[in-house]
Amino acid sequence: MTITIDQIHALARLAHFDLSPEQASQLAQEISDMLGVLQQVQTVETTGVSPMYTPVEQPGRLRADEVHQDFSRAQILANAPETDGKHFIVPRIM
Amino acid sequence: MSQLAKLSLIKIRDLLQTKEVSVQEVLTACLDQIQTTEPQIAALLYQHTEKAKTQAQCLDAQGPNPQKPLWGVPITIADNINTADIPTTSGSKMLETFVPLQDAHCVAKLKNAGAIILGKTNVDELGLGASTENSAFAISKNPWNPAHVPGGSCGGSAASVASGQCFASIGIDTTGSLRQPASFCGLVGFKASYGRVSRHGLMACASSLDQAGPMTRTVADTALILEVMAGHDPQDTTSCQTSVPNFIHGLNENSLQGLRLGLPAEYWQDLSSEVDMVCRKVLDLAQSLGAELVPLSLPHTPYVDAVATILTAAEASSNLARLDGVRYGYRYQQTQDLNDLYTYSRSKGLGMEVMRTVLLGTHVLSSTNYEPYYNQAARIRRLIQQDFIHAWTSCDLICAPTCPTTAPLLHASNKPHQAIGLTAAVNLAGLPGLTLPVGLGEESTLPIGLQLMGPYLEEGIVLRTAATLEQHLPSLQFPFA
16 A cells, blocks of 8 residues: 555644655655555454454443642643743634 | 672562661662663663662661562663653653653552662653664663664663663553563563553553553562552553452462463464574473473464554554643744644654654544554454453463564664564453563574463463573573673
8 A cells, every 4th residue: 555745744734743855755655665564454354343442341430520639730830831820821823 | 790789679678678788788789880881771861869869868767668568679660651750751852851740650659669769761752662762862772782772662671670770670561662672681571461550650652552560680579569560540440450469479389280381373483593492492391390381373463463553553643642842842932823833843842753653543543544444453453352362261371482583783673563573462452471581592692581471360370480480490691790
């Protein structure tokens, strides 16, 4: 299976990557090569087999939905690249 | 090299508890070993030296505490596991400045048991890789021969323990990221059943596969660490509620009488001649100790590599969407637009291996490819699990080489999907898998690991069998002795 440069750019837009022409070309080749190998899964007969998404298939036991505070606002903001002391700051969006 | 740094974790623990050595003496032995070995192996991304020294002084002043099974024992933690107030980068420029607010659940348990966190070890960026060459900060080397990789993604952890910098390290095993480097560096590495150890505070790569586990120099050390780390955690909905057995108990058995050891044909082919020879000698040993060898087939093994690659890419592409430059991590500053902020922060903060995995994951999750790739892989995953369930009707454990070769040369193999064929099945099925060092290759003179895989939540029999074999195998010498 071949992934074209256009398809790589389309995937990159979905994943929020900006690829240089060299990166796009390299990734298109590498992912095409990988898909060539991964296509083998389509040769396996799986009619009637239910997908297994996790090894723990029993529903998880939920915690009580109780409000509690683990961290202060200052702690939560401490790792952010930009804050005003109260909020995470991003470029204006409207 | 100090004699103290060569001892097993259990031996050091006993000497500390009886005050035959002080915590500061043990710590000094480790720090000296770091100074000697680190320039050659680059195992550590962060050294927590000053706080470790302060902690050692405090512990010595307080005196030993028999209630704390790891009292005063220096360990390291892979850098994709959160450690409160200690930088945790996961080998990524994206997280170069990230300092977690809290410990991962397993780290908190190790600290509560008295362990000293000596440093954070190098990993392939965000756990994606199999050689620790994909870290944004350093390329770790194999202590047995620095021209070779230590394996990965948790290669720094393996290099750190193998070179005597610490007595144990904790890594994450997604498709073999812990067992493969442990095998390459001559260590015991154990991924317990999915859910045994809480995933809370692990930097998720593929959530349905990830499990944290120990790397140590002996089986008993691994049993002790696992016993501390394991247990239910309400913060992780996939955390197992089954009580944690005493894993140390029964590790001194001298016989394998009555044990049925399954040998899947698919795992015993395409091996390098030295791996094949060393591992088959261990089968002879097991037989001489009373084990019955049971040839069998795990027929979906040829698809393990592809299934694990598809599911890992899909889950990683979703998990890594959170790295967006808003709440933490690297941000590209020269933009006035939110979309551009996401795009340029991710593009400049993440490496090519991560981009390749995320793009592959995005592809297999897209509407036209979801069914033929993602869902089909998830169906084969169930068939792989059923292979194991069927195998347990004729054997108690499954035994196979951990890796088909010894550690490759640096820069020789950089594609993780080439290296997971023998290790990823237990991640897919949620089963325990342990690698035991069983000798050195005649040609490469590098360590070789044998893998024991057990039924779900049957870590005890895996550890007991490994310990019995270990008693009868010559122990590997220290690479930096």
